[in-house]
Amino acid sequence: MTKEYDKPLVENPTYNSAEWWAAAGEHRLLYQRCTNCNRAVFPPRGSCPGPDCLVYGTLQWSESHGAGRVFSYTVVRQPADQRFARHVPYVFALIELDEGFRLFSNVTDIDPAEVRIGQSVQVYWDDVTADVSLPKFRIRG
Numbered sequence: 001m002t003k004e005y006d007k008p009l010v011e012n013p014t015y016n017s018a019e020w021w022a023a024a025g026e027h028r029l030l031y032q033r034c035t036n037c038n039r040a041v042f043p044p045r046g047s048c049p050g051p052d053c054l055v056y057g058t059l060q061w062s063e064s065h066g067a068g069r070v071f072s073y074t075v076v077r078q079p080a081d082q083r084f085a086r087h088v089p090y091v092f093a094l095i096e097l098d099e100g101f102r103l104f105s106n107v108t109d110i111d112p113a114e115v116r117i118g119q120s121v122q123v124y125w126d127d128v129t130a131d132v133s134l135p136k137f138r139i140r141g
């Protein structure tokens with residue numbers, strides 16, 4: 001845990017995301033699944049985004065095993081925000097979890113030049129403050 005964490009953090013989780021952040025604090029990676037169309041949904045929301053569904057009240061929380069693949073990524077070398085300056089270069093990636101949802105995160109503990117689309121990754125939790133844990137990913141295996 002870094003006491004001097006200086007990057008942006010969520011300050012006011014919304015009605016839909018508060019439960020997600022609470023679970024993250026317990027190192028559980030939640031997503032939602034629609035009981036009407038079975039779509040895996042992330043980020044958390046109130047109604048299913050399925051174009052042939054769009055039903056309100058059908059999303060239920062599920063817990064991911066945290067295994068997935070690099071769906072896409074970029075290596076950030078020019079920080080858009082000075083609070084990230086001392087962390088470049090770093091890998092900003094779109095991760096596709098085995099359960100069928102995608103989330104943006106970082107792939108760490110690897111030379112950014114070694115990252116490839118399709119690599120298998122596993123979530124780990126970065127406890128950035130006493131109250132906030134962020135899901136990040138390492139190459140599996």
Ligand SMILES: [Zn+2]
Pocket residue numbers: 034035036037038039048049050053054055058
């Ligand atoms: Zn649906």
